[in-house]
Amino acid sequence: AWVDAPIFESFRHPLTGLETxxxxxxxxxxxxxxxxxxVEIDDLxxxxxxxxxxxxxxxxxVFEFFLRPMRGKSDYFEIQTSPRGVIFDSHFERYRHPSPYGNVDFDSALELSVKAMGTFADxxxxxxxxxxxRLPFQPIKDRLPAFRTPEPGAxxxxxxxxxxxxxxxxxxxAASPPFVPDYHHQAAFARLTFLD
Known part of the structure; x- marks a missing residue:
């Protein structure tokens, strides 16, 4: 299935926007x-x-993913995965709230397969x-009942x-550099449009 998926590889330094x-x-x-x-991550x-x-x-x-699923709503989700396949997932009701790590009781039900190509700490x-x-939409709907499954154009x-x-x-x-030392900077979140 990945053969037909577009590739994004223009990751840039979060503060400068330059190659890193x-x-x-x-x-x-x-x-x-x-x-x-x-995701394929280069790491020596x-x-x-x-x-x-x-x-x-x-x-x-770590690989970090931030998702604000609804226009006009400040809620967003932070999901991370390590090269060991460990997950961090949290729901923030607004910018960095609740502090410091959001609602870490949120379970994204993320289905994950990670392959490390190397050894650790040597x-x-x-x-x-x-x-x-695989990030199912249902746990997001459970937190945000107004969220609808994305359709083409959403x-x-x-x-x-x-x-x-x-x-x-x-x-x-960063995929979309925030140019400030804060990965939660929502003004830098990029619009992702679902296609048919």
């Missing part, structure tokens, strides 16, 4: 029940010590990791981030 060490490729598809993501030094759901994955290598050169994820607002934290470096990249 962190890089990857993203594909998306959808049907009546879910949004599907296929895999680091992720976290193994519990809703751990602070952003402190290590000197061996790694390649990166691959993510295939819009949602999104942003995606790659955090690459090696032993001796830290890099990050």
């Amino acid at each position: 060490r962190a890089s990857g490729r993203l594909r998306m598809l959808y049907d009546d029940e879910a949004l599907y993501l296929g 030094d895999l680091h992720s010590e976290y193994d519990e759901r809703d751990d602070p994955l952003w402190e290590a290598d 000197e061996k050169l790694d390649t990166g990791y691959r993510i295939e994820a 819009d949602v607002f999104v942003n995606f981030f790659i955090v690459d934290r090696g032993k001796d470096y830290r890099s990050a990249a």
Whole structure:
């Protein structure tokens, strides 16, 4: 199915909008029940010590996905996955509220397959990791009853981030750079239009 999906690979530095060490490729598809993501992340030094759901994955290598599903509503969702396949998912009712990490009791029911191409926390050169994820719409509807399953022409607002934290470096990249040190900056969320 991914063969026909458009590829997004213009990830840029979150603060400058310039090319950065962190890089990857993203594909998306959808049907009546879910949004599907296929992500390939380049990473020469895999680091992720976290193994519990809703751990602070952003402190290590991670792929982050922000979704504001409704125009005119401030609610948004943050979903992260590590190269180990650990998930962080949260619902924010408005900008960074509730503080500090949102409603972490939110369960996105994310179905996830992650393949790490390398080993963790050693000197061996790694390649990166691959993510295939299915995000069902129902848990979003459960939080936002007015949300409707997207149809062709419908819009949602999104942003995606790659955090690459090696032993001796830290890099990050954004699909839509916020140009401020805040991944929750909703003004930077890009409009995603569903096609037929």
